[in-house]
Amino acid sequence: xxxxxxxxxxxxxxxxxxxxxxxxxxxxxxxxxxxxxxxxxxxxxxxxxxxxxxxxxxxxxxxxxxxxxxxxxxxxxxxxxxxxxxxxxxxxxxxxxxxxxxxxxxxxxxxxx
Amino acid sequence: xxxxxxxxxxxxxxxxxxxxxxxxxxxxxxxxxxxxxxxxxxxxxxxxxxxxxxxxxxxxxxxxxxxxxxxxxxxxxxxxxxxxxxxxxxxxxxxxxxxxxxxxxxxxxxxx
Numbered sequence: 001x002x003x004x005x006x007x008x009x010x011x012x013x014x015x016x017x018x019x020x021x022x023x024x025x026x027x028x029x030x031x032x033x034x035x036x037x038x039x040x041x042x043x044x045x046x047x048x049x050x051x052x053x054x055x056x057x058x059x060x061x062x063x064x065x066x067x068x069x070x071x072x073x074x075x076x077x078x079x080x081x082x083x084x085x086x087x088x089x090x091x092x093x094x095x096x097x098x099x100x101x102x103x104x105x106x107x108x109x110x111x112x113x
Numbered sequence: 114x115x116x117x118x119x120x121x122x123x124x125x126x127x128x129x130x131x132x133x134x135x136x137x138x139x140x141x142x143x144x145x146x147x148x149x150x151x152x153x154x155x156x157x158x159x160x161x162x163x164x165x166x167x168x169x170x171x172x173x174x175x176x177x178x179x180x181x182x183x184x185x186x187x188x189x190x191x192x193x194x195x196x197x198x199x200x201x202x203x204x205x206x207x208x209x210x211x212x213x214x215x216x217x218x219x220x221x222x223x224x225x
Contacts, residue, residue, distance in 0.1 A: 004156075031211065042200065042215040043157070050211075058212065088154055098145045098204045098211055099164065104156040 003027045006091050006105035013081040013112045021076040021108050023091030029103075030096040032074040036060065036087040037107075043090060049074055050096065081112045117201045117216040124222050131188040133219050135201030138182040145204045146177060147213070148186045150197040157200065160186065191223045 007022045023032065033048035035058075045058030049068040063085060065077040074093075078085060088109050094102040118136040125131040137146060145164050149157040161168055161175045163184070168175045174187040188195055198218040205214055 033213070035215075037154075042217050043213075044215070045212060048212065090156055092157075092213070096211070098143060099162070101159055101162070102147065102204075102213065103159070104149075106156045107154060109154075 004091055004093055004103050004105040006089075006108050008108060009106070010109045011111070013078070013110065015081060015083060015112060017081050019078050019081065021078075021089055021091075021110070023074045023076065023093075023105060024072050025074075025091075025093040025103070026072065027093065027095075027103070028071060029093040030071070032068065032091065032093045033058070034064070034066065034074070034076045035090045035092065036085075037090065038087050046076065046089075078110075081110075083112045086110060086112045116214060117203055119199075119201050119216050119219045121217065122220040122222070124224055125188075125191050127193060127223050127225050128190055131191040131195065131221060131223070133186040133188075133199050133201075133221065134183065135186070135216075136183045137201070137203050140181055140203055141205070142181075146175070146181075146184050147202040147204055148173070148175065149200045149202060150195075151200065151218070152197040160199075162204075191221075193223050193225065195221065196223045197221060 004025045030051045034046040035043040037043050047066040049055045088107045091105040094100045147162040148160040163175045177184045200218045203214050
């Protein structure tokens, strides 16, 4: 998973709190995305970006905001945390084009109590 | 949306070839098939990908049927460290933007 860095790795939030999960890549990738993975489930797309200044919604965008002010960074913001957002979050990046390798970060474990 | 279907679980003996099937019958002509695996709750690890032709790298081989509606990932000599959840993914263009469409994955257990 070289090149995609997520912080923090672990976080506990109280219901209603806000926070930002950070994602950075140093490979000059245009395409970045955020996924969540609930226990025993596959990954579901939250938001994605095809380049700086361009973002769009995935399958499960409610409760999350993103921005892409630089090529390197793609933060995910939880506006008002809810227990249903307890999950593992993965950031991914790649060059544009359907045939390029997609790199994932190591994940951020979020618990909302 | 292009979707993938995989068996929920499979077992394989250590040292034997593990063959993991995937159906992607709605795949479009320019959409790639990717395979990733996830060990425990680590980040997904890239294995291999392909469009039409069979592919091989140091980790695995990917066999894609001529009609592209299904594929098989082959781990030629499975080891205990290959125990993981394996995801077959179609990288699709949906409404003009590329998305990864994950299925539920196959939990592969390598037995000694």
